[in-house]
Amino acid sequence: MKLSRIIRRLVMLLAVSALLLGLPAAATAYASSASTGTGWIRLAHFSPNTPAVDVYLYSFGNSNAQIVLDHVAYGTVSPYESVTAGDYSVAMRAAGASPTSPPVLSTSVTIQAGHAYTVAGMGPESGLRLQVLDDALTTPVGQSLVRVIQASLKQQVVTVTFGSTVLVSNLHFASVSSYQAVLPGTDNVTVTAGSTSVHSSVTLAAGTVHTLVILDGANGLEVVNLEDASGSGQAPAGGVSTGFGGTAPHGPGSPVPWLAVIGAGALLALTGGLRMRRSGLRPHRQLRTGI
Amino acid sequence: MPARRPAALFSLAAGLVVIAGGTAGLLLTRHPAQIVRPVAGVAALPAPTGPIVAPPQSADPRPVPRPVSLTIPLIGVQTSLITLGLTSSGALQVPSSTAVAGWYTGSPKPGAIGSAIIVGHIDSYTGPGVFFRLSELRPGDKVFVKRADGTLVEFRVTLVQTYLKDRFPTQAVYGPTPDPELRLITCGGAFDYATRHYLSNIVVYATEVS
Numbered sequence: 001m002k003l004s005r006i007i008r009r010l011v012m013l014l015a016v017s018a019l020l021l022g023l024p025a026a027a028t029a030y031a032s033s034a035s036t037g038t039g040w041i042r043l044a045h046f047s048p049n050t051p052a053v054d055v056y057l058y059s060f061g062n063s064n065a066q067i068v069l070d071h072v073a074y075g076t077v078s079p080y081e082s083v084t085a086g087d088y089s090v091a092m093r094a095a096g097a098s099p100t101s102p103p104v105l106s107t108s109v110t111i112q113a114g115h116a117y118t119v120a121g122m123g124p125e126s127g128l129r130l131q132v133l134d135d136a137l138t139t140p141v142g143q144s145l146v147r148v149i150q151a152s153l154k155q156q157v158v159t160v161t162f163g164s165t166v167l168v169s170n171l172h173f174a175s176v177s178s179y180q181a182v183l184p185g186t187d188n189v190t191v192t193a194g195s196t197s198v199h200s201s202v203t204l205a206a207g208t209v210h211t212l213v214i215l216d217g218a219n220g221l222e223v224v225n226l227e228d229a230s231g232s233g234q235a236p237a238g239g240v241s242t243g244f245g246g247t248a249p250h251g252p253g254s255p256v257p258w259l260a261v262i263g264a265g266a267l268l269a270l271t272g273g274l275r276m277r278r279s280g281l282r283p284h285r286q287l288r289t290g291i
Numbered sequence: 292m293p294a295r296r297p298a299a300l301f302s303l304a305a306g307l308v309v310i311a312g313g314t315a316g317l318l319l320t321r322h323p324a325q326i327v328r329p330v331a332g333v334a335a336l337p338a339p340t341g342p343i344v345a346p347p348q349s350a351d352p353r354p355v356p357r358p359v360s361l362t363i364p365l366i367g368v369q370t371s372l373i374t375l376g377l378t379s380s381g382a383l384q385v386p387s388s389t390a391v392a393g394w395y396t397g398s399p400k401p402g403a404i405g406s407a408i409i410v411g412h413i414d415s416y417t418g419p420g421v422f423f424r425l426s427e428l429r430p431g432d433k434v435f436v437k438r439a440d441g442t443l444v445e446f447r448v449t450l451v452q453t454y455l456k457d458r459f460p461t462q463a464v465y466g467p468t469p470d471p472e473l474r475l476i477t478c479g480g481a482f483d484y485a486t487r488h489y490l491s492n493i494v495v496y497a498t499e500v501s
Contacts (some may be wrong), residue, residue: 036430036450036496040469042349077350080469082498116469137467208405209467226349229467230405232398236383236465239456240410240476243489244389247414247423248482261313269306275299 039111040080043090044120045072046151047128048216052095060087071095075215077226085113090130092121105130123174124153133176136209137229140181144204148177149213152221155193158214163187191221206233336364339435341443346471346501347404355403356438358394365432366424375410385410389420401436402444402499406468413478422477426493434473434497446473446497453479453491464494471499
């Protein structure tokens with residue numbers, strides 16, 4: 001029947017336009033994965049009586065070194081290198097040794113995306129080992145995080161304070177304290193070993209992570225202040241209002257008026273169709289009313 | 292009877308015409324995004340000249356000079372940098388001019404260890420702002436910051452993201468990083484004409500070239 005076909009088409013048309021109306025909503029879905037799949041690694045030499053070494057970083061299963069640090073002496077820390085997350089191995093050879101010679105020492109390290117690691121040669125030369133440290137990348141709001149690496153062979157046990165805050169008590173040679181949150185500021189770091197102590201002025205800013213390394217210096221203990229990571233001490237709240245809309249596409253406006261027009265058209269067509277049907281199917285009625 | 296059929300036919304035809312018109316009007320007003328963005332001939336700029344500094348060491352880092360200008364050759368950005376703080380409500384201040392970008396003084400300085408924050412407008416009430424083409428950047432593109440001592444820091448883009456403002460990833464953007472990084476922030480996404488604000492932020496992540 002002709003009329004029902006028309007109505008069916010009308011319904012189809014309305015369904016299709018409803019579908020098209022839904023499209024812009026689907027197109028505004030946002031990608032949210034913030035990861036580039038990389039982490040960070042740095043290499044350090046904290047063994048007081050071990051001569052300088054060459055340090056190699058290999059991606060697991062690849063015999064070509066990704067990073068080579070030549071002649072790394074006691075107390076040296078490399079900058080962080082950004083590397084693809086995955087399994088790596090770190091090898092140490094005597095400074096100047098052939099890259100193909102068997103390493104003195106090696107260890108494996110798994111680097112997770114968004115995480116930072118320090119791989120350090122620790123201990124005395126006779127018991128040298130490579131230790132993998134997980135480095136913090138977040139701080140409590142408005143505070144600084146700090147830890148201590150005890151790398152002095154001459155003073156085997158130390159206590160370290162920042163101002164009046166004790167960072168760690170009786171830390172033994174070749175060990176690492178856990179991170180401690182401190183109120184930010186500039187203050188004296190005091191390292192006490194037996195009856196001797198050394199002071200060093202250190203600034204710990206909010207939103208920063210530090211490692212204090214205690215070394216054997218030429219004249220007693222030395223404190224090296226490593227800034228491991230830094231961010232905004234006070235993170236701004238929410239998003240940023242950086243636009244006034246001068247280049248924004250104008251809004252589509254309400255679909256209601258157009259839908260009303262379509263509705264009115266449908267009503268008009270339906271009325272016309274019904275009247276045609278009536279006059280076409282029941283001519284006797286027309287005759288009767290004509291009398 | 293002869294008068295009735297043409298009237299009904301007319302009604303049906305008129306109805307169909309009105310439906311067609313209404314549908315056309317509806318569909319034509321549903322695709323405003325096709326308005327052409329004025330990407331008018333902003334030529335790529337040459338890289339700035341000056342001594343490029345090496346990345347900082349993490350041991351006893353020296354003070355880093357403050358940033359004075361920003362150059363992004365690929366998208367024709369060349370702007371001085373003003374300083375920005377926080378508003379009374381704790382939000383990030385934005386430059387009062389849409390033609391310059393600003394560095395958030397509560398963040399690390401560009402070229403120091405950590406995530407330095409630089410903010411610029413995508414547009415004004417009438418046209419493009421300094422960061423209008425920021426979303427065109429892709430990983431590997433170069434960004435230069437000149438410091439007060441005339442030295443340059445060179446960054447490479449690693450990631451470009453769009454975030455809904457009510458789901459802004461504060462930790463990823465403002466949190467600590469162990470290497471010298473840069474975050475370039477502007478607006479993007481849909482514009483809400485009721486509140487006159489963009490609903491999203493575009494964040495470009497970049498890392499200092501070593």
